[in-house]
Amino acid sequence: MRTSHFPLPFAGRRLHIVDFDASSFHEHDLLWLPHHDRLRSAGRKRKAEHLAGRIAAVHALREVGIRTVPGIGDKRQPLWPDGLFGSISHCATTALAVISRQRIGIDIEKIMSQHTATELAPSIIDSDERQILQASSLPFPLALTLAFSAKESVYKAFSDCVTLPGFDSAKVTSLTATHISLHLLPAFAATMAERTVRTEWFQRGNSVITLVSAITRFPHDRSAPASILSAIPR
Template sequence: MRYPDIPLPPVAGGFILSRQLNRDEPWLAVSHFDPQNYHDALFDAWGIPLPPRLQQVVSKRRAEYLASRYLVRSVMAELGIADFILTNAPDRSPCWPAGVQASLSHSNDLVVLTVSRQPYALGVDVEQVMSERTAEEMADMLMNQQEQQRLQTLPMRFSAAATLLFSLKESLYKALWPRLHQPMEFHQAELVSVDTAQQRAILRLTQPFRADYPAGTLLHAEYLWHENRVITRIVHRHESG
């Protein structure tokens, strides 16, 4: 997985700072934005509806929503789907166009999107590296003893390794949700291996989820570091319909 390097057209006004795309399959796109330059009038100016549930939330949340929807619309246009507006189902999951698999994440001033027309289970996540204290406090909830031992052998701070694991499991949850429509706990998947040279990892389900996701199913992931963040992605081809 490469960090996107193809620039999309610039956006005037200072809110969207940059948008970049990587057309390697599956596509990966990122958008940097400046929350300080956000204002509500941009929703009307860009023709993106502001949902009623977001009208009373803090402006930072509205800025994240607008930046993510703007990136989605831009990338869908690159796929030949014009004027697409991403909405949410009652369970808050995104409603993608027919025949399109995608996943979306954001962290502070960065939005990340992955998209494909192939029959993949796709999940993407971006996380700011957590503090050492947070990593230690989350360890029991996030990982089993074998995973903790595995993370401690990696050539990185434990906080970075724990953030990587957290993000990998978030990507896994997002990848499987469109098929399973059920929540997952952190311990229902475990980290099997991490290849830091290739920036790849393998996760294994520790319990069955439907007939097509039995316990022991291996899911392959990739990741990359950008500044003080990690971006992770699960790309899993469905074996059945």
């Protein structure tokens, strides 16, 4: 499969972006993945997206001298090396990944059309959140896409510790040209209730990318070896 990779500094992190041509995907490309058998029943599009995401993840891990491909967990989440956290996302022909010494979540979404935003808004935000989005200087479809993406990023940062929460478990409290803040409710996770998480964002073409780096750690969070930690940007 044809791909192009480039690193992009953002919010104190280094995102690894992989643009890919799904039409050039061949089944034998998956043999590069140690877990390729688990994708046997997936559709062609899903296989190409997964491969591109893992390519981005491999580039991210090479930052710290680790040469491995993240496997697939029981919740279908990426399995990162001990002591490291990471996140992968993909949309259309772009995949991206990031790693950190602390919990981190990333998401990329195509900006909704006006029709789609109007149709989906009730399932993503409540009336209070709508007022915040409409009070921002951003077009409503962009603002709603950001709310959706930010909630996805927050979930990804804690996907191994929480059950799949609904969109109503995290509420938008502010939206600016550079970040969106979410207030977590008990429905998200009892240990995270009443916390506010700041999510950075930027627009890339007709898509938005959101990134949350969560400082709060759970009791069973892994600690990375000092030699690895020193190589990862804070």
